Amino acid sequence: MLLVYRFLWLASSLGTAAVLIMLSSSRQAPPVITGQWTNVQQGRFTLQIPQEFRAHRDALTQMGMNKPNSPIQLQDAVRIERGVRIGIQLALVTRRTDLQTSGDEPSTASPQEPNPIQLLRQVHAAQLENLRNAYADFKANQNTRVQIQGVMGWRTDFEYTLPHWIPFFNMPVRGYLITLPVSQSEALHAIAYSPPHQLTEYQKVFERLLNTVRLNAGATNSGGW
Amino acid sequence: MYPNPLHEAVEEAKKVKVLYEVNTGYTLTAKLERFFGVAMTIAVLNLVFLAWRPEWGLWSSTVALFLIGAWLPVSYLGERLEDLGAYRDLLILGLLQAGLGNPIAAFVLYGIFFVLAWLITRGELSSAAMPFAVAYVGFRSLFDLALLFTGTLDLADWLRFQMDPMRALPLLAMAVGWFVGSLLRND
Numbered sequence: 001m002l003l004v005y006r007f008l009w010l011a012s013s014l015g016t017a018a019v020l021i022m023l024s025s026s027r028q029a030p031p032v033i034t035g036q037w038t039n040v041q042q043g044r045f046t047l048q049i050p051q052e053f054r055a056h057r058d059a060l061t062q063m064g065m066n067k068p069n070s071p072i073q074l075q076d077a078v079r080i081e082r083g084v085r086i087g088i089q090l091a092l093v094t095r096r097t098d099l100q101t102s103g104d105e106p107s108t109a110s111p112q113e114p115n116p117i118q119l120l121r122q123v124h125a126a127q128l129e130n131l132r133n134a135y136a137d138f139k140a141n142q143n144t145r146v147q148i149q150g151v152m153g154w155r156t157d158f159e160y161t162l163p164h165w166i167p168f169f170n171m172p173v174r175g176y177l178i179t180l181p182v183s184q185s186e187a188l189h190a191i192a193y194s195p196p197h198q199l200t201e202y203q204k205v206f207e208r209l210l211n212t213v214r215l216n217a218g219a220t221n222s223g224g225w
Numbered sequence: 226m227y228p229n230p231l232h233e234a235v236e237e238a239k240k241v242k243v244l245y246e247v248n249t250g251y252t253l254t255a256k257l258e259r260f261f262g263v264a265m266t267i268a269v270l271n272l273v274f275l276a277w278r279p280e281w282g283l284w285s286s287t288v289a290l291f292l293i294g295a296w297l298p299v300s301y302l303g304e305r306l307e308d309l310g311a312y313r314d315l316l317i318l319g320l321l322q323a324g325l326g327n328p329i330a331a332f333v334l335y336g337i338f339f340v341l342a343w344l345i346t347r348g349e350l351s352s353a354a355m356p357f358a359v360a361y362v363g364f365r366s367l368f369d370l371a372l373l374f375t376g377t378l379d380l381a382d383w384l385r386f387q388m389d390p391m392r393a394l395p396l397l398a399m400a401v402g403w404f405v406g407s408l409l410r411n412d
Contacts, residue, residue: 030375084385085379195380198376
């Protein structure tokens with residue numbers, strides 16, 4: 001009987017090595033998602049997400065993104081994540097019109113209202129600044145125009161480092177921020193991120209996901225772009 | 226011809242050794258071969274399943290570790306789960322796994338606690354859970370490595386130290402397997 005056990009562990013060890021070598025081969029890498037998508041409704045967002053991802057809409061996210069004196073106010077946000085560095089965050093923002101300007105002297109001339117494109121770029125830049133403050137080694141690479149569901153928006157690619165308790169295990173992350181105008185007063189941020197070597201594959205997933213996003217009706221501010 | 230007393234003594238000793246091995250199970254090598262003969266077969270079957278359906282990785286690894294846990298006492302490599310100290314060590318290991326989320330980090334901390342407790346008690350400490358912990362960390366790491374290769378598990382998630390009770394599910398299954406295997410072992 002011992003010979004049988006000996007044969008089993010020897011054969012299984014060889015089999016284990018063979019399976020691991022096969023799996024580590026990049027040619028055998030399976031697609032990042034299985035292809036099954038489910039409908040999700042979270043707050044003002046209705047969208048389709050792959051089965052492997054989970055949607056969260058927690059207060060912490062919303063509180064963390066709203067600063068007291070920011071001219072941009074967060075309306076709603078949802079995180080669709082597969083892991084700590086694979087996911088996409090959607091944030092619906094509006095421009096605040098109720099801010100009191102500080103200063104002793106009243107302004108004599110009203111500043112010229114920027115046009116919608118300039119406003120959109122400001123909102124985009126403000127969100128990039130938020131990301132820069134939030135992550136270590138944040139680097140914005142290139143800025144391009146994109147079209148999602150027929151709407152033109154801004155896209156900025158970025159890289160940052162995901163910190164770990166043990167600095168040796170800090171992980172690089174690559175992603176992009178897309179800002180789209182969705183109404184006269186609202187804009188949508190999409191912050192997508194993944195490991196650098198998988199961004200090409202996940203980008204297709206994120207693009208399909210963004211094309212399924214629908215915004216439910218909600219209260220909007222009176223301000224405009 | 227007179228019988229050689231030395232030869233007889235050696236023969237008697239051999240009988241005693243055989244009787245001892247029958248009583249306790251097997252020699253350490255035989256125990257290791259018995260354990261890994263079945264455990265590695267279960268592991269390779271799970272690896273093949275992981276390559277086929279990586280999205281079911283958590284559940285298939287849980288089942289595989291349950292079976293390996295059940296085989297641990299039956300193969301005589303591990304003791305039966307009947308010692309209070311073993312239950313205590315299982316609880317510590319489970320809490321560390323759920324609290325840290327990483328099997329190797331949990332094992333390292335458990336090892337440090339164990340060594341400290343061993344030094345404090347001057348060696349009077351139950352080590353029944355140590356073969357279980359070593360087997361768990363080894364096979365769990367093997368299965369996680371396969372999931373990393375398939376892209377189902379990201380390295381950053383595996384390295385993350387964060388409370389995640391779901392990641393302790395395979396450990397719980399293996400502990401239940403150890404309990405079931407202890408009931409099945411016929412001493």
